[in-house]
Amino acid sequence: MVATLLQAExxxxxxxxxxxxxxxxxxxxEIVGGLRSQGADVRHYALTASAETLRARLRHRSxxxxxxxxxxxxxxxxQQVDRCxxxxxxxxxxxxxxxxxxxxxxxxxxxxxxxxxxxxxxRLSPLRHQVRRIAVGLRHIRL
Numbered sequence: 722m723v724a725t726l727l728q729a730e731x732x733x734x735x736x737x738x739x740x741x742x743x744x745x746x747x748x749x750x751e752i753v754g755g756l757r758s759q760g761a762d763v764r765h766y767a768l769t770a771s772a773e774t775l776r777a778r779l780r781h782r783s784x785x786x787x788x789x790x791x792x793x794x795x796x797x798x799x800q801q802v803d804r805c806x807x808x809x810x811x812x813x814x815x816x817x818x819x820x821x822x823x824x825x826x827x828x829x830x831x832x833x834x835x836x837x838x839x840x841x842x843x844r845l846s847p848l849r850h851q852v853r854r855i856a857v858g859l860r861h862i863r864l
Contacts, residue, residue, distance in 0.1 A: 736838065753765055816835060
């Protein structure tokens with residue numbers, strides 16, 4: 722992972738944005754620590770939300786509905802909520818960006834401003850936002 726990200730950083734100008742949740746200290750040390758030890762400019766943002774908000778979001782995903790119908794049990798993601806909320810509250814998980822009452826655009830703008838980045842594309846229209854949201858939901862369905 723570290724080698725791949727370093728190659729991506731060297732291959733083009735500008736930041737490499739990696740959307741992933743890291744909640745295990747050993748993975749954090751391996752990835753973020755590894756990048757920093759190689760001189761990479763790492764800006765780590767933890768997108769946080771309350772356990773209640775995360776559970777509500779997961780329950781509204783179409784993948785959750787299908788999973789409940791097929792398996793009649795909580796999904797793996799729901800089982801991880803408390804562990805992940807606790808981990809991301811730790812100071813080592815960098816700049817925390819609360820998302821409970823923020824839109825996707827507001828979160829993007831917060832991170833961009835903090836990182837000193839200029840956004841070049843306008844916000845999605847409400848229709849395009851809904852289409853994108855449905856597409857993301859469909860990609861999370863596992864049968």
